[in-house]
Amino acid sequence: MLELNFIRANKSRVIQGLKIKNFSEEDLQIVEEILSLDDTRKEVQTELDSLLAERNQLSKTIGDLMKAGKRAEAESQRERVGQLKEQAAKLEDSLKDTKVQLEELLLKVPNIPHESVPPGATPEDNEVYKAWASPLPELSSDALPHWELAQKYNIFDLELGVKLTGSGFPVYRGKGAKLERALISFFLDEATRAGFEEVIPPLMVNEDTARATGQLPDKEGQMYYVERDNLYLIPTAEVPVTNIYRDVILDAADFPVKMTAYTPCFRREAGSYGAHVRGLNRVHQFDKVEIVVLQHPDKSYETLQEMLAHVSGLLDKLELPYRILRLCGGDMSFTSALTFDFEVFSAAQKRWLEVSSVSNFETYQSNRMKLRFRDGKATRLAHTLNGSALALARVVAALLENNQTPEGIVIPKVLRDYTGFELLN
RNA sequence: GGAGGAGUGGCAGAGUGGUUUAAUGCACCGGUCUUGAAAACCGACGUACUGAAAGGUACCGGGGGUUCGAAUCCCUCCUCCUCCGCCA
Structure with a gap:
């Protein structure tokens, strides 16, 4: 607000x-x-x-x-x-x-875009902020999309999820489950190394919490709602983690406050089925490691750059081709002042998949949240920022597709200590 | 789930209808003294709205009510504590 x-x-x-x-x-x-x-x-x-x-x-x-x-x-x-x-x-x-x-x-008034935000209405108008400089990977003609690889190697099972819950709830199995857990651990360890405090927040939140970060009333239909207890399943860790500091007055010396959290994320994503949402491209439940920063208004854009560097580092280490987009006014979220999206190239689908969204909300959330800091005698609103680092499902999709070989799927070097195997077969 | 108790400033803690303008202590901040520090003493010490300022208003877990007047009485919700039950 x-x-x-x-x-x-x-x-x-x-x-x-x-x-x-x-x-x-x-x-x-x-x-x-x-x-x-x-x-x-x-x-x-x-x-x-x-x-x-x-x-x-x-x-x-x-x-x-x-x-x-x-x-x-x-x-x-x-x-x-x-x-x-x-x-x-x-x-x-x-x-x-x-x-x-x-x-x-x-x-009803969204956040005011940062001056660098390009005009535009649709994703086509987004600006490529950093392109992928090397050639994109090319697979042989018999390369499989990740949902077929999933069947071949028993990595995850969406039909089984339908039986247990409904569409969009994958069941990860065997080495697939291990790969998932490896990625979570890797991302959390990288965030910790970069100075983020790890937190494990509740996966359900009350109305006040959902309102403070802007999910209510704007995105009510996006969240699962537990009517009997009046609680919402979190669509992202941003919600509970940022709210840790709701109604708090910080000292200027406390900045930056850096937190990271792994949580499953629940999104209703009503009404879209079809080829472009097959497999893990869009699901109702997915794992994500989030980074959240509370920062002094004078330094928040510097921090945004640091967050971009952190996310870039993760993708570099995973050896995945990616590009960074600066979102145009029409594609940005209601609450954001400036958003960069990371997209990974999924070689079998020959598509860019969004795996991270890094935003500066300036005082838009902190105003709803009454998150302030002392500036001399006055109290001022802090800036809040967050980003995915990273969203798992689509990273897994790209990783499976890009790294497929006749012998199996090659696990990136940085993950091998976590998975305990080099080849998923 | 059942029974009982309790929620007051950063913390501790007084206050059961009218100078409460929330006592007192601790912590924090400024000052005096000191070579420096401690101690002692003095002062300041919540948030928000409104106003040029002086000032005014609201807030004692949340919401509602009674009253000329509510931290104080009533209703309701939430949270915590104790005991019992259940339970990973």
């Missing part, structure tokens, strides 16, 4: 930003609506405050009169307070209404 003061002070920049996010002229009216609603809020608030001030004063007087035994005088004051209360109740209702309306409008 954008800060009201920010909108007020940077109106033209906000409008400019919303245009990059493809707001129509009509939709842009929301900025004026918000500001005028906030004016109303201030007026009502001031009026209410002065009524309450008078009431407090009178109540004190009544107390004194009662003590002094001047009952009759106290009675007459009481009537006056009665009137004040009626007025105050009306104002309170109206203030509440105004605040609710204001909140609703503010929730």
